[in-house]
Amino acid sequence: MKLFLPFLLSISLFSGSLSSAAPPPADTDTLGLSAPSAILMEASTGTILYEKDANTSLHPASITKIMTMILIFDALSSGSIQPDDTVTVSEHAASMGGSQVFLEPGETQTVDTMLKCISVASANDACVAMAEHIAGSEDEFVARMNERAKGLGMNDTNFINCCGLDTDGHMTTAHDVALMSRELITKYPQIHDYCTIWMDNITHVTRRGSSEFGLSNTNKLIRQYEYATGLKTGSTGLAKFCVSATAKKDDIELIAVIMAAPDPKGRFADATALLNYGFSKCQLYTxxxxxxxxxxxxxxxxxxxxxxxxxxxxxxxxxxxxxxxxxxxxxxxxxxxxxxxxxxxxxxxxxxxxxxxxxxxxxxxxxxxxxxxxxxxxxxxxxxxxx
The missing domain is CATH 2.60.410.10 (D-Ala-D-Ala carboxypeptidase, C-terminal domain)
Structure with missing residues (x-):
């Protein structure tokens, strides 16, 4: 014990925090992107390297599922669910339409399989089934999505559903998508084990018997871009074509978000341009x-x-x-x-x-x-x- 140490002087403490000086984002005209809204972020620091109307409110389509997967991994991390838990599909979940893996009411799949269906095949039915499994109802799950978004500083985001189907008021921005993408890949890097799967099969077991269903990754960058690690695509009539593309080269991990691109090839071309720009410019000090x-x-x-x-x-x-x-x-x-x-x-x-x-x-x-x-x-x- 240092009980008799004489008092020397009073020195004020410093209230510092983890930070890094952010370089100014690149000029929005330099890359000639086809999409009206985009952002490029370095994942470990959150530094914005490029932005183009990144705070414009837009329909997000299935990149909504990034937040859905965050909540699934939150539940896995807390131990409230396990990867091999059985999830039962409800009538509501089976009725979703859009991109799906054609789950039937009463069918069961594991949490691990549901995650695969969501990340690889962008399955709306699997999303809702997981929402109900975790929160009891999709509405309660969506409330948790919005609460989680607020905690990440996603101030221009409002979720109405957990899968991204077009509906009034279901909106976000490229900047907010980058924030939740960063949260997912830095807090739960195991997501890459799912979203880098190119093709796989799941087994449907229903009252009609057993059948195989093929999953094919909606993110073509997984095959087309050398450094791609994920993350999620989306497309609807109102959202047009979106992608949150993650990639890693050496010690640099980037997130490129493209929203409202006019066509599917355009979103991948824009994402590739952003990632190439980032890798050519970035160096990271640690x-x-x-x-x-x-x-x-x-x-x-x-x-x-x-x-x-x-x-x-x-x-x-x-x-x-x-x-x-x-x-x-x-x-x-x-x-x-x-x-x-x-x-x-x-x-x-x-x-x-x-x-x-x-x-x-x-x-x-x-x-x-x-x-x-x-x-x-x-x-x-x-x-x-x-x-």
Missing amino acids: DPQEKSPEALPVKRGTERSVALVYEGPFRYVDTTGADLSDITKEIKLPEEVSAPIKAGDVAGKAIYRQNGTEIGSVRILYRDSVKEATFLDYFSEVLAFYL
Whole structure:
């Protein structure tokens, strides 16, 4: 215990957070996209690299299912459902129409199979069946979708259904689609195990017997683009042709969202143009933070020192071709702290600079809690010293 450490000076703490300086988005006319609305985002930092009317409200079609899959993975992560759980198809789910895998009322499939049907074949019937399985009804599931969207900062999004069928008020933006795409691929990277499947089969078992049904990926970039990793396509009469395309090259992962393209080939051509642009411009700096900051001395605490941890990794995206080897890190911490200390509170921050200009920071947190020492603690220490 550091009970008798003299007080040296008071130093204010810093309230830093994970961040990176974002380069300005590219001029919206430089790539000649056919779609009226598009955005390109670097996945690990959320840095926007290009945008074209990205905040225009549009019908999203089946890229709605990105949020549906987030909620499915949320439920898997919480343990409320398991991949091999049995899902029973309702009359409502079987009646969806549009893109589907022709599930019948009363038919059962596993959660894992339903995810495959949604991500590969964009199955509306599987979406609704999963919504009902997780939330009891599609309406309740959609309410959760909108709540989750709000939590991600998707301020221009309103979902009316879980599969993306055209209906009044079911709207979002390219920017918001990028936000939910980033959440899905960074929080649940196992989605790539599903959305990169090119072709597969499922087995229908109904009262008429057993039959095979072929799944074919709606995202042609999986075969056409070398670095493609997903994610979701969509098309309806009002939405026209949309895609949220993800791709990874070396350590760079990008999200290209295309909305309201005039034709299916156009959306893939636009997405390819965006991804090629991003990979040609981007370089990513990452601080591995292999060693935690040194522990801080504690004054008037039941422990002599308190360990520290970084809140998260630091990543910075550059599109100028600058030399990133000259990035420096400065640790800002007090010389000592006074108990009580709560684990997770901010102790200070690491500031990153390039050529003297700050490009971002990461907060440094207390790893452990430390209680304030009582008279009994002081007495025990003195007694231990003499004995």
